[in-house]
Amino acid sequence: xxxxxxxxxxxxxxxxxxxxxxxxxxxxxxxxxxxxxxxxxxxxxxxxxxxxxxxxxxxxxxxxxxxxxxxxxxxxxxxxxxxxxxxxxxxxxxxxxxxxxxxxxxxxxxxxxxxxxxxxxxxxxxxxxxxxxxxxxxxxxxxxxxxxxxxxxxxxxxxxxxxxxxxxxxxxxxxxxxxxxxxxxxxxxxxxxxxxxxxxxxxxxxxxxxxxxxxxxxxxxxxxxxxxxxxxxxxxxxxxxxxxxxxxxxxxxxxxxxxxxxxxxxxxxxxxxxxxxxxxxxxxxxxxxxxxxxxxxxxxxxxxxxxxxxxxxxxx
Amino acid sequence: xxxxxxxxxxxxxxxxxxxxxxxxxxxxxxxxxxxxxxxxxxxxxxxxxxxxxxxxxxxxxxxxxxxxxxxxxxxxxxxxxxxxxxxxxxxxxxxxxxxxxxxxxxxxxxxxxxxxxxxxxxxxxxxxxxxxxxxxxxxxxxxxxxxxxxxxxxxxxxxxxxxxxxxxxxxxxxxxxxxxxxxxxxxxxxxxxxxxxxxxxxxxxxxxxxxxxxxxxxxxxxxxxxxxxxxxxxxxxxxxxxxxxxxxxxxxxxxxxxxxxxxxxxxxxxxxxxxxxxxxxxxxxxxxxxxxxxxxxxxxxxxxxxxxxxxxxxxxxxxxxxxxxxxxxxxxxxxxxxx
Numbered sequence: 001x002x003x004x005x006x007x008x009x010x011x012x013x014x015x016x017x018x019x020x021x022x023x024x025x026x027x028x029x030x031x032x033x034x035x036x037x038x039x040x041x042x043x044x045x046x047x048x049x050x051x052x053x054x055x056x057x058x059x060x061x062x063x064x065x066x067x068x069x070x071x072x073x074x075x076x077x078x079x080x081x082x083x084x085x086x087x088x089x090x091x092x093x094x095x096x097x098x099x100x101x102x103x104x105x106x107x108x109x110x111x112x113x114x115x116x117x118x119x120x121x122x123x124x125x126x127x128x129x130x131x132x133x134x135x136x137x138x139x140x141x142x143x144x145x146x147x148x149x150x151x152x153x154x155x156x157x158x159x160x161x162x163x164x165x166x167x168x169x170x171x172x173x174x175x176x177x178x179x180x181x182x183x184x185x186x187x188x189x190x191x192x193x194x195x196x197x198x199x200x201x202x203x204x205x206x207x208x209x210x211x212x213x214x215x216x217x218x219x220x221x222x223x224x225x226x227x228x229x230x231x232x233x234x235x236x237x238x239x240x241x242x243x244x245x246x247x248x249x250x251x252x253x254x255x256x257x258x259x260x261x262x263x264x265x266x267x268x269x270x271x272x273x274x275x276x277x278x279x280x281x282x283x284x285x286x287x288x289x290x291x292x293x294x295x296x297x298x299x300x301x302x303x304x305x306x307x308x309x310x311x312x313x314x315x316x
Numbered sequence: 317x318x319x320x321x322x323x324x325x326x327x328x329x330x331x332x333x334x335x336x337x338x339x340x341x342x343x344x345x346x347x348x349x350x351x352x353x354x355x356x357x358x359x360x361x362x363x364x365x366x367x368x369x370x371x372x373x374x375x376x377x378x379x380x381x382x383x384x385x386x387x388x389x390x391x392x393x394x395x396x397x398x399x400x401x402x403x404x405x406x407x408x409x410x411x412x413x414x415x416x417x418x419x420x421x422x423x424x425x426x427x428x429x430x431x432x433x434x435x436x437x438x439x440x441x442x443x444x445x446x447x448x449x450x451x452x453x454x455x456x457x458x459x460x461x462x463x464x465x466x467x468x469x470x471x472x473x474x475x476x477x478x479x480x481x482x483x484x485x486x487x488x489x490x491x492x493x494x495x496x497x498x499x500x501x502x503x504x505x506x507x508x509x510x511x512x513x514x515x516x517x518x519x520x521x522x523x524x525x526x527x528x529x530x531x532x533x534x535x536x537x538x539x540x541x542x543x544x545x546x547x548x549x550x551x552x553x554x555x556x557x558x559x560x561x562x563x564x565x566x567x568x569x570x571x572x573x574x575x576x577x578x579x580x581x582x583x584x585x586x587x588x589x590x591x592x593x594x595x596x597x598x599x600x601x602x603x604x605x606x607x608x609x610x611x612x613x614x615x616x617x618x619x620x621x622x623x624x625x626x627x628x629x630x631x632x633x634x635x636x637x638x639x640x641x642x643x644x645x646x647x648x649x650x651x652x653x654x655x
Contacts (some may be wrong), residue, residue, distance in 0.1 A: 260537055
């Protein structure tokens with residue numbers, strides 16, 4: 001856009017510079033500076049968050065009892081008694097997210113393919129708003145849905161002794177339902193953006209509907225779908241209320257999804273919910289966890305951008 | 317579809333507005349009733365000058381700010397309701413933030429008028445109180461017993477010794493480690509969060525103030541929210557937990573208490589101190605606050621004289637008569653009246 005403005009006007013003809021300089025339109029300037037501030041504001045907020053997280057976590061890592069290596073590799077997290085291994089929180093975050101994505105990716109993708117390739121426009125007009133309503137349910141409601149409905153269901157299937165009352169599986173499953181509309185909606189947009197000509201060409205060669213959907217449209221929209229999945233994972237990693245209610249409240253180092261554990265977000269919300277004095281190690285530790293979360297989601301976002309760039313199919 | 321959605325949202329919005337308007341009306345209606353009652357009472361009982369009259373709920377106004385123990389919270393909440401029923405028209409805020417944080421707001425920030433506490437104030441806290449010119453006064457209001465609870469489905473644990481209790485909540489992996497006849501199943505522990513007075517008290521009594529062993533235990537779930545613990549213990553016959561007796565009282569149908577050192581928690585054993593996990597409940601204020609804000613003095617007086625009507629219902633045990641009399645004497649001294 002920037003390059004365009006200098007030499008070429010909106011209609012594609014060269015613009016004489018002197019005339020442009022003489023007539024400064026005030027409305028245009030106001031709008032431009034407003035837009036600049038809008039952009040600047042979000043960048044400034046991000047910088048502020050990074051600064052605050054960094055400052056408080058530095059306090060944590062400066063504490064003599066904390067060693068960076070132990071922080072990254074220790075398997076017990078109990079800041080109260082100087083155990084600072086973040087792994088139990090990280091593993092349960094990844095386990096719940098993995099369970100969530102194992103629900104959200106296949107179902108979300110299937111829903112997207114159905115909506116974009118199979119559904120009549122009438123059906124789509126009804127289904128899409130319903131899907132969006134699913135995304136609008138407050139997460140605390142999902143949390144109690146997990147605890148009051150999914151957990152008893154799991155316990156009746158697998159047995160009371162196998163499934164604990166607070167467990168990662170039920171939180172993860174419900175989180176999958178929460179993320180499903182997000183993945184479905186973004187993937188559907190990506191599928192819709194695939195030019196019609198590609199489909200027609202495939203039909204012309206005698207492909208069936210399923211073949212067109214799976215072999216032509218999905219590969220063509222892969223970058224958009226990958227982005228949807230990564231955004232879904234970021235959402236799962238950062239999800240708080242569901243895990244705080246249903247997954248449990250103790251940092252257990254376990255890979256068994258039927259046991260209770262505590263995710264990074266769940267721990268932050270529990271610790272900050274109690275009465276915590278400001279200069280205590282517990283208080284500083286939640287910023288270190290926050291920083292860790294920030295890095296995880298940042299990495300995921302960078303990966304998603306790479307994928308989008310790498311697999312982007314450009315038409316025309 | 318869209319239109320219907322908007323229509324239903326609009327209806328919901330209207331309903332919410334109407335409801336909140338109704339809710340807002342009730343408190344405004346109360347003062348007029350109270351005022352007329354106060355006027356008639358004043359007219360009929362004008363003759364003898366009662367020094368306590370100025371501390372009647374209907375004769376004081378202004379706000380009262382309290383904060384502190386989540387254990388004392390339901391009791392103070394109940395006394396607040398009673399106080400308002402008797403005609404108090406000001407605002408009483410009660411923040412349930414834990415004893416330690418309550419004293420921080422009372423002694424460091426000096427924001428609160430009354431501090432709710434489930435343990436006596438510490439020397440360090442008294443010092444910080446004095447640093448901002450506050451001399452804390454202690455009022456005993458009741459006794460809480462910590463209930464050690466198991467699920468109703470648990471048929472094997474009926475009583476434990478203090479040593480077994482310490483073992484169960486720390487290094488024991490399985491129930492059979494504690495007593496060979498108990499099942500070979502992992503112990504699932506549900507304990508109060510590290511910021512609660514309940515946790516502090518349990519650690520103090522059972523682990524002699526060393527919180528290391530209990531926090532290092534496996535299968536541990538901690539929560540500041542007692543309902544989370546209740547639900548957790550209910551969920552498995554191999555779970556065990558502890559919390560204030562009030563929460564046991566509310567959930568008595570699904571849970572069962574365990575006797576400690578052979579003593580069941582009840583009114584008698586909490587009062588006479590034979591139950592090892594009983595603790596006193598207090599509210600704190602200062603003479604200065606009570607003189608500057610008569611509504612605070614009035615509330616404390618009301619609290620002390622009426623607490624025994626409500627305390628069993630809230631789920632705690634009454635303080636001994638002697639402790640209550642002492643508290644009342646402190647009150648009289650603070651406001652400058654003869655007992």
